Amino acid sequence: MSETQITRPRVGRSWFTLFTLAWIVLWTAQLTPLQLLLPLQLDTPDSATGWVRGVVSSGIVLGVGGLAGVLAGPIAGALSDRQSGSRPKRRPWALAGVWIAAACLLVTGASTSALGIGAAWVGVCIGTAVASAAFAAMIADQLPPEQRGAASSAASSAQALGIVLGVSAVVLLGLSVAAGYVMLAIGVAVLGTLTAILLPDPSGGTAGHSTAQEPSALGEAARGARGARGAAWRRGRGFEFMRDRDFRWVLIGRLVVNVGNALGTSLFLFFLLYGLGQEHAAAEDNLLIVVVVYTVFVVAASVAAGLASDKLGRRRGLALAATVVQALSGVLLVVSPTFGMTIFAAGIMGVGYGAFSTVGLAFATDVLPSERDHGRDLGLVNTAAALGQLLGPVIGALLVALVGGFWLVFSVAAVLSVVGGAITVLARERRTPIPHATR
Numbered sequence: 001m002s003e004t005q006i007t008r009p010r011v012g013r014s015w016f017t018l019f020t021l022a023w024i025v026l027w028t029a030q031l032t033p034l035q036l037l038l039p040l041q042l043d044t045p046d047s048a049t050g051w052v053r054g055v056v057s058s059g060i061v062l063g064v065g066g067l068a069g070v071l072a073g074p075i076a077g078a079l080s081d082r083q084s085g086s087r088p089k090r091r092p093w094a095l096a097g098v099w100i101a102a103a104c105l106l107v108t109g110a111s112t113s114a115l116g117i118g119a120a121w122v123g124v125c126i127g128t129a130v131a132s133a134a135f136a137a138m139i140a141d142q143l144p145p146e147q148r149g150a151a152s153s154a155a156s157s158a159q160a161l162g163i164v165l166g167v168s169a170v171v172l173l174g175l176s177v178a179a180g181y182v183m184l185a186i187g188v189a190v191l192g193t194l195t196a197i198l199l200p201d202p203s204g205g206t207a208g209h210s211t212a213q214e215p216s217a218l219g220e221a222a223r224g225a226r227g228a229r230g231a232a233w234r235r236g237r238g239f240e241f242m243r244d245r246d247f248r249w250v251l252i253g254r255l256v257v258n259v260g261n262a263l264g265t266s267l268f269l270f271f272l273l274y275g276l277g278q279e280h281a282a283a284e285d286n287l288l289i290v291v292v293v294y295t296v297f298v299v300a301a302s303v304a305a306g307l308a309s310d311k312l313g314r315r316r317g318l319a320l321a322a323t324v325v326q327a328l329s330g331v332l333l334v335v336s337p338t339f340g341m342t343i344f345a346a347g348i349m350g351v352g353y354g355a356f357s358t359v360g361l362a363f364a365t366d367v368l369p370s371e372r373d374h375g376r377d378l379g380l381v382n383t384a385a386a387l388g389q390l391l392g393p394v395i396g397a398l399l400v401a402l403v404g405g406f407w408l409v410f411s412v413a414a415v416l417s418v419v420g421g422a423i424t425v426l427a428r429e430r431r432t433p434i435p436h437a438t439r
């Protein structure tokens with residue numbers, strides 16, 4: 001069944017500024033604990049079972065949080081899709097998400113047991129997943145195809161900026177673990193609320209302009225579509241979107257590539273401490289250096305790849321090339337596990353992941369199966385990436401426990417990066433129209 005074609009006007013710099021800030025806040029709140037605060041809380045150098053226990057505990061906590069996020073994101077997106085009438089579709093969910101995340105960050109910082117830390121971290125993951133689903137849906141809700149690559153670039157580069165901002169603030173300001181969580185909670189509560197309120201949020205009936213129907217007809221069509229969709233859910237057909245082969249391959253590929261990336265990045269602090277034998281103070285300082293190098297290349301690659309994919313109207317080939325570059329970084333660390341090579345590999349990984357995260361997200365918006373369910377479907381896309389980032393530490397911890405070192409972690413990271421790219425290119429490209437200036 002065909003759907004009404006929707007035409008969306010281009011947005012300006014203010015929209016992109018607020019959108020980018022929203023993603024910086026969300027990524028900072030989620031990835032600073034992942035990279036630094038949670039490993040410090042769960043580190044067990046003096047345990048009778050050794051440092052591997054801390055690595056395993058950290059992996060389990062992050063993995064459980066990831067599972068919570070993978071459920072919360074799509075559910076929140078689907079519920080926001082069903083919002084009707086003149087009320088905003090995405091803003092209430094964005095606000096709820098940032099407030100839940102802020103509250104649970106405070107609880108995580110105050111917890112002392114692995115169980116308490118894990119329970120609070122689940123709340124953080126649920127909050128960030130709900131907010132991420134709302135903000136991600138705005139790409140397809142409000143932007144024409146020729147601006148979606150730029151918006152995807154903003155969301156992807158914000159991920160790296162979020163890491164470096166959070167880690168640098170904690171390290172350079174000499175904050176304790178508890179103070180670090182307070183800083184993150186205040187940031188996500190204040191800036192998350194600000195961006196959610198200031199970003200436009202069309203109601204369910206005004207998200208776009210039809211090229212084929214009058215407004216009154218659109219209203220009738222929208223009411224009929226909502227009724228049909230509600231009936232479909234009642235008949236148990238709410239997950240028919242997974243039958244779309246292109247969307248399915250993009251989802252799976254995005255998950256696998258992000259697991260490969262997380263294997264190479266999420267255990268960096270433990271790698272510096274126990275793989276390279278650095279002292280705690282030196283490892284924290286060097287982690288900041290590695291994160292900054294990674295960030296610079298992620299941002300540069302994200303912007304360049306996003307603009308290139310918009311200009312070319314092609315995503316698939318760029319996505320595959322990016323995963324091969326990411327895989328190279330894992331190979332380098334297996335061959336030469338030194339701090340100098342770690343810095344170089346961080347730059348290589350930044351290029352590969354920055355390009356893939358941007359092009360892959362833009363590719364996903366091109367193959368969305370339903371015009372009416374952007375929130376649900378992009379919630380799944382965003383959750384696939386987040387789940388990969390949070391499952392990576394679990395798999396990595398098990399691999400470290402298996403061999404008592406890190407070489408297997410980086411080997412598997414390289415393999416999964418290439419496999420994820422190969423899965424992604426199984427999706428068929430739908431060439432987006434490239435606008436030309438009027439002559």
